[in-house]
Amino acid sequence: MEVEPRENASSAPPPRRSDRTRSVILDVARRHFAAHGFERTTIRAVAADAGIDPALVIRYYGSKARLFDAALDITLRLPDLSGVPADHLAEALLRHFMVRWEHESADDTLLLLLRSAVTNDRAAERMREIFATQVAPGLGGPHAEKVGLIVTQLLGLALSRHLLRIPAVVRLTPGEILALYVPAVGGVFQLPRGREAR
Amino acid sequence: MEVEPRENASSAPPPRRSDRTRSVILDVARRHFAAHGFERTTIRAVAADAGIDPALVIRYYGSKARLFDAALDITLRLPDLSGVPADHLAEALLRHFMVRWEHESADDTLLLLLRSAVTNDRAAERMREIFATQVAPGLGGPHAEKVGLIVTQLLGLALSRHLLRIPAVVRLTPGEILALYVPAVGGVFQLPRGREAR
DNA sequence: TGAAAAAGTCAACACTTGGTGGCCTACGTT
DNA sequence: AACGTAGGCCACCAAGTGTTGACTTTTTCA
Numbered sequence: 001m002e003v004e005p006r007e008n009a010s011s012a013p014p015p016r017r018s019d020r021t022r023s024v025i026l027d028v029a030r031r032h033f034a035a036h037g038f039e040r041t042t043i044r045a046v047a048a049d050a051g052i053d054p055a056l057v058i059r060y061y062g063s064k065a066r067l068f069d070a071a072l073d074i075t076l077r078l079p080d081l082s083g084v085p086a087d088h089l090a091e092a093l094l095r096h097f098m099v100r101w102e103h104e105s106a107d108d109t110l111l112l113l114l115r116s117a118v119t120n121d122r123a124a125e126r127m128r129e130i131f132a133t134q135v136a137p138g139l140g141g142p143h144a145e146k147v148g149l150i151v152t153q154l155l156g157l158a159l160s161r162h163l164l165r166i167p168a169v170v171r172l173t174p175g176e177i178l179a180l181y182v183p184a185v186g187g188v189f190q191l192p193r194g195r196e197a198r
Numbered sequence: 199m200e201v202e203p204r205e206n207a208s209s210a211p212p213p214r215r216s217d218r219t220r221s222v223i224l225d226v227a228r229r230h231f232a233a234h235g236f237e238r239t240t241i242r243a244v245a246a247d248a249g250i251d252p253a254l255v256i257r258y259y260g261s262k263a264r265l266f267d268a269a270l271d272i273t274l275r276l277p278d279l280s281g282v283p284a285d286h287l288a289e290a291l292l293r294h295f296m297v298r299w300e301h302e303s304a305d306d307t308l309l310l311l312l313r314s315a316v317t318n319d320r321a322a323e324r325m326r327e328i329f330a331t332q333v334a335p336g337l338g339g340p341h342a343e344k345v346g347l348i349v350t351q352l353l354g355l356a357l358s359r360h361l362l363r364i365p366a367v368v369r370l371t372p373g374e375i376l377a378l379y380v381p382a383v384g385g386v387f388q389l390p391r392g393r394e395a396r
Numbered sequence: 397t398g399a400a401a402a403a404g405t406c407a408a409c410a411c412t413t414g415g416t417g418g419c420c421t422a423c424g425t426t
Numbered sequence: 427a428a429c430g431t432a433g434g435c436c437a438c439c440a441a442g443t444g445t446t447g448a449c450t451t452t453t454t455c456a
Contacts, residue, residue: 017453018403037317039237043444053405058445118316118361119235131364148358148366149378155362156354160346163316164353166329168346180347180386187385188378215423216433241414251435256415 022060024050029057030071034108038068038120065122072116072126074109076134090186091178097154098174101162110158149188157181220258222248227255228269232306236266236318263320270314270324272307274332288384289376295352296372299360308356347386355379 016022028050032041043064047054061067079096081089101110113130116123131151139147157177160169172180214220226248230239241262245252259265277294279287299308311328314321329349337345355375358367370378 016402021403037235037237039235040317042442044442054444055406055446056404059404064444115316118313118357119238124362127362128364131366136366145366145370145374146378148364148370149375149382151364152354152358152367153351153382154354155358156350156352159316159357160350160353164322164325166326166346166349168329168334168343169350172343172346176343177347180344183385183388184347184351184382185385187381187383190381214432219433240412242412252414253416253436254434257434262414 018060021050021052021056025052025057025060025067026070029067030112031108033068033071033116034112035115037115037118038123043067068116068120068122069126071112072123074113074126074130076109076130078134078138081138086189087186090189091182093150093154094178094182094185097158098177101158102174111162114155114158115163146188150185153181153185153188216258219248219250219254223250223255223258223265224268227265228306228310231266231269231314232310233313235313235316236321241265266314266318266320267324269310270321272311272324272328274307274328276332276336279336284387285384288387289380291348291352292376292380292383295356296375299356300372309360312353312356313361344386348383351379351383351386 025046029041029046032046032049043057044054047057057067061070079092081092084092113123113127117127135151136147139150160166223244227244230244230247241255242252245255255265259268277290279290282290311321311325315325333349334345337348358364
């Protein structure tokens with residue numbers, strides 16, 4: 001696989017001339033996967049969009065599945081909420097994702113992950129991994145048992161506004177969403193810490 | 199099921215001998231679409247599962263797309279919330295959908311709609327229609343501008359619990375979800391009626 | 397300069413898909 | 427019983443897919 005034989009004993013592997021092509025392919029592939037999901041994305045379309053031959057995609061990534069895996073190698077850039085007081089957590093969270101998602105040229109990271117995960121088991125598993133390793137630790141601590149429902153609300157928002165594009169949700173301005181939704185997310189945050197025993 | 203050309207001038211169209219096959223096909227197709235989405239569902243698989251020849255599917259439904267349309271002809275059985283006082287709306291809503299979704303043999307209606315709509319434009323459009331004609335009117339009235347975010351929360355729950363199966367959400371018991379999530383949904387409901395001008 | 401290695405192209409493959417038309421069978425009506 | 431028709435099956439087609447291997451072009455470097 002292992003597209004990277006490391007011959008260099010030192011830290012960084014030697015740069016290849018094809019690195020640029022590799023990353024172009026990956027970029028284009030990410031856009032296609034985010035826009036159409038796994039099945040409807042064809043290697044031929046990605047290659048055409050990247051201006052190269054379909055065979056190159058296979059050469060560098062082995063297969064469509066492995067290209068998909070590479071595209072799912074995602075690092076969410078989560079905000080640092082360590083200093084935020086509990087009663088402002090909801091607003092800070094929402095505000096952060098709103099500004100990121102609203103902008104046109106925003107990263108497709110979330111769309112890629114969400115759209116893929118709904119119809120593709122591999123992507124769903126990857127999403128759970130990302131949740132466990134990148135999301136839960138950051139928001140964990142005293143709110144451990146609530147993290148799931150916080151994320152649920154954020155995903156719901158992304159889903160209905162950016163994927164399903166439900167008019168009643170699309171119509172709202174960012175300010176309106178903030179005003180209406182912060183109390184909702186806060187409603188989970190501000191519950192008493194220990195819930196009844198399970 | 200409303201796949202019935204009405205030739206009969208009287209009330210009921212004449213029953214055909216093939217009606218049973220038709221409905222079997224539609225049932226199986228709904229299950230497949232709900233489980234795998236549009237692209238990954240093949241006519242051959244549906245036919246095999248229904249125990250008939252693939253050609254029959256085309257014969258009765260014309261094409262895969264039209265079979266999909268027929269499968270999307272859905273009537274949500276929404277609860278009647280007219281008599282529920284405002285401060286119990288959230289709980290009533292959540293409780294209703296929880297009991298429907300939790301049960302094993304539950305209807306796949308939501309999964310079908312949700313899973314399809316994320317990768318298929320036709321399904322997304324159908325979902326917006328259903329929202330506009332079946333959901334919004336029922337919840338509308340004084341909460342008109344909030345309906346979108348209420349639905350957002352319900353969809354988010356269905357998404358993370360039943361589609362993505364995020365462990366932190368799956369792990370929760372129905373009672374826990376109710377306890378944690380009712381304040382959230384209520385947080386939207388109980389906002390002052392008129393929000394700042396748009 | 398020349399040769400080896402890398403980068404990229406091309407044509408073809410095996411396979412799956414949705415879809416079509418012809419054919420056989422079983423039923424219902426007269 | 428005969429026959430017309432609807433229900434069902436089979437073989438097949440054309441298009442599109444991921445993937446492969448051989449080939450050509452470009453770069454690298456001794």
